[in-house]
């Protein structure tokens with residue numbers, strides 16, 4: 001199907017500045033321009049404190065913008081996941097049911113959808129376990145299922161595998177990747193992923209595009225193949241190139 005790149009933009013920021021702190025003294029985002037199209041898998045990378053989390057929260061609409069504009073394609077549903085999932089002290093099933101109920105579904109319908117979501121992440125057998133008693137990797141999968149149940153158009157993921165062991169990391173990555181490729185049915189745009197990561201291997205595995213930030217500014221915004229082409233990156237963004245070299249040294 002031919003796509004119109006303008007109408008397929010699900011999220012965009014234009015000349016966005018975000019200041020944080022009690023006296024708005026920290027310029028966490030500076031003049032950020034970003035257009036994200038449906039189906040893109042965008043990795044946000046950069047050194048600690050460069051603004052990845054702030055950018056994700058701004059894309060979500062959780063943070064007030066100091067100046068500039070944020071646009072969201074009408075009726076898009078946005079899910080946000082964090083490094084450490086926030087599950088309630090109740091069964092896994094109830095955690096999912098509660099999420100669905102809070103989003104407006106009748107309680108009587110929540111059980112079937114919640115179980116479908118748990119099967120999707122291959123955790124149906126843990127439905128009756130206390131969410132807080134699961135391993136970190138299992139909790140993250142439950143959090144992914146809880147979000148998936150709501151059928152989001154855009155996934156914002158803040159270092160979703162940072163606290164996991166390599167095995168759990170691969171499981172969660174596989175789920176994220178499958179969500180990104182899922183056939184969502186007639187009339188639905190493909191799901192869009194935006195994720196912050198400190199792991200360049202993961203960026204290579206999951207991303208179609210890489211946005212490199214430093215001190216709140218976007219210094220490179222490239223297709224993943226170009227970002228990992230050192231000669232090209234060196235000419236386009238010496239800072240991003242130095243970062244990649246440092247990470248892979």
Ligand SMILES: Nc1ncnc2c1ncn2[C@@H]1O[C@H](COP(=O)(O)OP(=O)(O)OP(=O)(O)O)[C@@H](O)[C@H]1O
Pocket residue numbers: 020021022026027028046047048049050051052053054055196
């Ligand atoms: N609530 C806050 N008040 C003041 N400054 C903040 C606040 N939250 C973040 N900052 C600052 O904003 C800047 C961007 O932080 P942010 O958490 O977005 O970076 P990050 O790239 O996600 O970092 P990390 O890689 O360490 O997770 C940093 O200088 C940080 O200290």
